[in-house]
Amino acid sequence: MIPGLYGYEAGQSAVGDLFGWFVEQGVPGYVKDEAANEGTSVHAYLEKLARELxxxxxxxxxxxWWNGNRTVLVDADLSGLVVGMTLQTKPEDIYRCLLEATAFGTRKIIETFEQAGVKVSELIACGGLPQRNRLLVQIFADVTRREIKIADSTQTSALGAAIFGAVAAGIERGGYASIVEAASRMSRVRQESYRPINEHSQVYDELYLEYNRLHELFGRGGSDVMKALKRIQLRQDV
Incomplete structure (x- = not known):
């Protein structure tokens, strides 16, 4: 981290990988055909349809929890869950539902920080996903009720390594004297940002209450069904 500052780290076990799994494993052939006919990716095609909802x-x-829950439950044996499926459910419905679920997971992390006395006043979305999926970032803003700014670089981790490299090189080799100076010169935030839409946030507040009920039921011992299924699965793999 940066000398003189504290960093509190948390995260989710799957975000982009979750959407990638659905596109690769859960999307019917007709969706892939329609995306190809429009000359676009399946991700972009589903985002377009999901945006209309x-x-x-x-x-x-x-x-x-397709890859377990990293924060706040710290339990790799948990698994994914979708509630509400009917014969009318479409791929774009599930896709949007997964986008919303990751946003609810982020809100849970933010609230946990704040309950522990760590105020979260600003969100900056990094990496390539926020620049490719505008619906995702808007949903995150609506769910968290916070403005979300976008980092200019799509390769945030590589940029961070370059910043530390520039400090290690030092001024005499064309670098910088401190991490703060290097970061201020080498990193940028885009002018655009995403602000929460209140009428959306009101609905998401209701859905988040239900998300929390499921979170507590399946994540804190109210139902052991996820782990029971894994135990049965492991027996069959022997």
Missing amino acids: KPGQTGLLALD
């Missing part, structure tokens, strides 16, 4: 319109709610 209102918050709560899918009738779905998910727990984003």
Whole structure:
């Protein structure tokens, strides 16, 4: 981290990988064909369709635990869950539901920080996903009720390594004297930002209450079904 400052780290076990799994494993052939006919990716095609849906319109709610829960439950044996599926459920419904689930997971992390006395006043989205999926970032803003700014670089980790490298090189080799100076010169935030839409946030507040109910039920021992299924699965793999 940066000398003189504290860094509190948390994260989710799957975000982009979760959307990638659905596109690769859960999307029917006709969606891939229609995306190809439009000359676009399946991600972009589903985002376009999902953007036409209102918050709560899918009738779905998910727990984003396809790869376990890293924060706040710290339990790799948990698994994913989608509630509300019917014979009318479409791929774009599930796709949007997964976007919303990751946003709910982020809100849970933010609230946990704040309950512990660490105020979260600003969100900056990094990496390539925020620049490719505008719907995702808007949903995150709506769910968290916070403005979200976008880092200019799509390769944030590589840029961070370059910043530390520039400090290690020092002024005499064309670098910088401190991490703060290097970061101020080498990193940028885009002018655009995403602000929460209040009518969306009101619906997401309702859905988040239900997300929390599922979170507590399946994540804190109210139901052991996820782990029971894994135990049965492991027996069959022997």
